[in-house]
Amino acid sequence: METFEITTKIKFGKGALEYLESLKGKRVFIVTDPFMVKSGMINKITERLQDGNYEVFSEVVPDPPMELVTKGVEAVLGFKPNTMIALGGGSSIDAAKAIMDFSKKIGNLNDMRFIAIPTTSGTGSEVTSFAVITDQQKGVKYPLVSDSLLPDVAILEPELVKSVPAAIVADTGMDVLTHAVEAYVSTKATDFSDALAEKAVELVFEYLRRSYESAEDMEAKEKMHNASCLAGIAFNLASLGINHAIAHNIGGKLHIPHGRTNALLLPYVIEFNAHIDGFNPKEYTVAAKKYANLAKLIGIQGVNTRALVKNFVAEIIKLQKLMKMPMSLKECNVTTESIQEFKQDIAKGALEDACILTNPRVATTGDVLEIIHQITS
Template sequence: MYNFEIKTKIKFGKGSLESISEIKNKKILIITDPFMIKSKMIDKILEHIKESSYEIFSDIVPDPPIELIVSGVEVCDRVKPQVIIALGGGSAIDAAKAIMDFSKKILKTQEIEFIAIPTTSGTGSEVTSFSVITDNQKGAKYPLVSDELLPDIAILDPELVKTVPNFITADTGMDVLTHAIEAYVSTNANDFSDALAEKAIKLVCKYLIKTYKNGEDLDAREKMHNASCLAGLAFNNASLGVNHSIAHVLGGKFHVPHGRTNSILLPHVIEYNADIVGYNNTDYSLAAKKYADIASFLGLNSSNIRVGVKSLVNEIKKMQKEMNMPTKLSECKININDITDLEKEIAALAIKDACTKTNPKQPTEKEIINILNKIK
């Protein structure tokens, strides 16, 4: 038996941010990062909550470490908010999730309404039960997984993403594509998650390049914001795969942006999962067939399974080229020797990552090292 639920209310489209004006006479804790203050993006929130008292915790950094979560819990204990608003990218929303969850468990706080407002179109964190926290001492990322982490409300207003720099648009957009493709071929995929993943893939392939080339294109920005959320809903239900498992480890070790790492890995993971060997072999895996399905609904050449998989890989490489994205870790200022020295540890950690369980093919240490060798 399968189960499909959507807890989070989603408010989306131009002007959707105005919905937070419905919060009245409540104590609010806004969790965000310093850039939201410096850029005055925070003002777009504050102008709608004038009838409530609020405090801002703006210490969020990329890949939020455990120490930061502890500081946030201390602030939450002092403020005792009735509402938490997470404003920012995946790091801000992930940190807010962890702060809220630990506050409930450790401090036994009252029920807190949780509103997530993403300012990048990438993680889908506003509708997922995942949060990723970093242990800087061990150089590792730890995913927290619980339905208690799901926001009550997600607000997707494209006005908040139109000033995102093009290189971040590229990174986060390819993260969306990776989420959707991994959910689509996951061993937990089902008709409902497939429908969400398929729509997300179509939107990314139609609108990502447009947003990269013209960030002021609000219609394209809206479509990418929706795609990010749709992909989040898909993988929250179906989970992900080894692409994310390896990316989690590389991110923890080398601090390459998560979406960029996913993008570098994606063509190689697709080829690994498809597992097409020899031109005379027609005993294709389910993953290969589903990759070919993606090529088909994108209108790419998919005259047979082999051609469909290759077409999808080539389309991804074409998108990377159009957005001037790196395709090797060495282009991200990582010393190749450092990767070689740590390859066995990286492979072992990736195999243990929760995302690997739903990958269509269970990797060995040697197979992950082979993937690493291709992206050096």
């Protein structure tokens, strides 16, 4: 028996931030990053907290380390809020999840509500039971997985993503696609997660380029924000795969933005998982058939499953190039020396990553090293 359940209440569309007006009289702790304060984005939140009974913790950095979480927990225990708001991209929401979870356990704050407000359309963290925290000394990213990390409410306000720079739109948009595609071929995929993943893929191919090309295209911004959330629910149900397993470890060692790393890997991971060597295989893998189905879903033609998979990969690469994304580690300014130094550690970490457990094809160290080689130059 399996269960389909969405714990998080989702407020979406223009004006979604009006929900915050219901927090009047609450003690609110806001977790965010310095840019949200400097840019004035934080005011869109605080102006709706009419009685001003809030505290802002704005020290979140990319790849949040445990030391930051500890500092945030100390601040929460001092303020004793009954509501926590996470405002920002994946790093802010992930940091807030860890701060919230530890604060509840340590400070007897079990009734504290958790609201996530994403300002990028990528991680889907506002609806997942995942968070990623970094051990800076070891250069390792640790995924935290627990239903206790799920926000009570997610607010998808398209106005908050209007000013995101085009390069970040590209990175985060490809993160959405990777989440949806990996969830779709996961060994834990179900009809329910598939429906969400399929819709996310359709939205990405229809709206990501538009969102990249125009900050004023609010339809595209809203649709990509929705796609991110849909893909997040899909992978929260079905988990991910080798793409994220490798990306977590590349990010920890080589410090490339997560969405960009996922984009580099995705074409080669699809080829690996589809396992379509040779022109006339006797039987295609389940993953190959599902990739082919995604291709048909977005209007790609192909004479057989192999052709459809190849054309799906080509369409992904075309989208990356249209958005002027780097196509190799070297184009991300990673030196050959760094790749040689860390590739064994990256491969080892990937094979130990929880995400690899639901990958549709079992991978060896050699397989991971070959994928890393393919994205090197």
